[in-house]
Amino acid sequence: MAADNNINVPFHRPEIGMDEVEAVTKAMLSGWLTTGPASKEFEAEVAGFVGAKHAVALNSCTAALHLALSAVGLKEGEHVIVPSMTFAATAEVASYFKAIPSIVDIEPRTMNISPEAIKRKIVEIKKSGGTVRAVLPVHFAGLPCDMDAIGAIAKEHDIHVIEDAAHAIPSSYKGRPIGGISDVTCFSFYATKTVATGEGGMAVTDDQQWAEHMRVMSLHGISKDAWKRYSAEGSWYYEIDYPGFKYNMTDTAAAMGLVQLKKAEQMRLKRQAIADTYDQAFAKLDKWIETPARPIEEGTIHSHHLYVLRLNLAALAIDRAAFIEQLRARGVMASVHFIPLHIHPYYRNTFGYKPEDLPVSYEEYMRAISLPIFPSMSSREIAHVTSTVADLCKANDR
Numbered sequence: 001m002a003a004d005n006n007i008n009v010p011f012h013r014p015e016i017g018m019d020e021v022e023a024v025t026k027a028m029l030s031g032w033l034t035t036g037p038a039s040k041e042f043e044a045e046v047a048g049f050v051g052a053k054h055a056v057a058l059n060s061c062t063a064a065l066h067l068a069l070s071a072v073g074l075k076e077g078e079h080v081i082v083p084s085m086t087f088a089a090t091a092e093v094a095s096y097f098k099a100i101p102s103i104v105d106i107e108p109r110t111m112n113i114s115p116e117a118i119k120r121k122i123v124e125i126k127k128s129g130g131t132v133r134a135v136l137p138v139h140f141a142g143l144p145c146d147m148d149a150i151g152a153i154a155k156e157h158d159i160h161v162i163e164d165a166a167h168a169i170p171s172s173y174k175g176r177p178i179g180g181i182s183d184v185t186c187f188s189f190y191a192t193k194t195v196a197t198g199e200g201g202m203a204v205t206d207d208q209q210w211a212e213h214m215r216v217m218s219l220h221g222i223s224k225d226a227w228k229r230y231s232a233e234g235s236w237y238y239e240i241d242y243p244g245f246k247y248n249m250t251d252t253a254a255a256m257g258l259v260q261l262k263k264a265e266q267m268r269l270k271r272q273a274i275a276d277t278y279d280q281a282f283a284k285l286d287k288w289i290e291t292p293a294r295p296i297e298e299g300t301i302h303s304h305h306l307y308v309l310r311l312n313l314a315a316l317a318i319d320r321a322a323f324i325e326q327l328r329a330r331g332v333m334a335s336v337h338f339i340p341l342h343i344h345p346y347y348r349n350t351f352g353y354k355p356e357d358l359p360v361s362y363e364e365y366m367r368a369i370s371l372p373i374f375p376s377m378s379s380r381e382i383a384h385v386t387s388t389v390a391d392l393c394k395a396n397d398r
């Protein structure tokens with residue numbers, strides 16, 4: 001295919017239309033700039049969408065993970081099991097409690113946390129006299145983790161499952177939406193995520209007490225919602241029950257989220273069609289590249305938040321960094337998800353990890369490339385990505 005020289009495909013383009021603009025404008029003119037009726041409505045809509053009893057709207061997924069760990073009673077010195085292949089947020093929240101993030105390896109096919117590795121880590125921690133409070137599976141790229149296996153391990157060892165579902169709305173595991181499965185599930189509405197409010201997050205749970213705890217802690221440990229406190233029917237009185245945080249969602253963000261949520265499945269289908277096109281185009285290039293895992297269980301649905309290619313480095317004359325550089329030179333912006341936690345200076349220096357300690361995540365990281373995948377990609381943009389990847393594979397054949 002001839003190279004398309006006058007095109008630049010960004011890694012991501014936000015999906016914001018006049019619907020969002022009108023909803024945010026309405027919220028701004030309503031008198032409620034911070035947590036108010038739109039946030040309450042967004043909580044109810046997300047809870048209904050994912051099949052959870054309670055939802056707490058927050059200003060990030062990081063805040064949701066923090067409050068979820070607080071709800072399940074994480075204490076100093078206890079362990080929280082997290083996968084290596086994730087963003088900073090998943091592990092840093094354990095440090096907020098002076099707890100220990102115990103990083104474990106992933107499965108090579110899905111790049112999701114390995115249930116076997118979770119089991120081994122729990123046994124190792126228990127042998128040394130430690131306590132594991134929770135495991136935080138991350139649905140990498142939006143492909144659900146093996147929740148049956150993780151749930152069984154958690155039950156056996158009496159630990160909590162808190163899902164980092166920052167990539168996974170809408171995703172389903174064996175017919176059940178992500179959000180209706182574990183103790184607490186945390187979503188992100190960060191600018192580049194599948195449902196975007198700029199900054200935003202939500203914790204969902206079926207446990208009323210946990211939900212109440214997260215709600216109180218999200219607003220200074222005060223036992224009443226601010227919007228009730230300041231509304232006509234509310235009173236001036238409030239009580240501080242705990243030293244809380246400032247994690248509440250704004251109504252302008254919620255108004256945007258309500259519109260985005262309505263389009264979430266339609267946007268997912270567009271990303272899925274792009275993933276299908278990529279898979280087909282790249283099938284012929286299997287000497288040089290591997291396409292990402294697709295769901296294999298009945299009823300499991302991938303959100304397609306990311307499309308992560310993996311290079312067969314042995315068949316190529318260049319490494320991953322050079323491949324990304326050559327993509328960029330031809331107008332295709334790519335990225336890497338993720339630099340494994342255990343090779344970052346903080347985790348190396350604090351806990352003594354070496355790259356080869358978690359070899360699967362290290363090796364997959366060395367050959368991973370995230371390609372652009374967002375609903376408004378044009379067929380010309382998609383074709384430019386596939387033809388550029390094909391050209392680079394052939395040009396750099398070893």
Ligand SMILES: *Cc1c(COP(=O)(O)O)cnc(C)c1O
Pocket residue numbers: 059060061062063086087089090138164166167187188189190200201
């Ligand atoms: C984006 C992301 C987060 C953090 O979400 P915020 O809403 O920015 O706090 C957490 N975990 C993963 C896996 C992410 O990709």
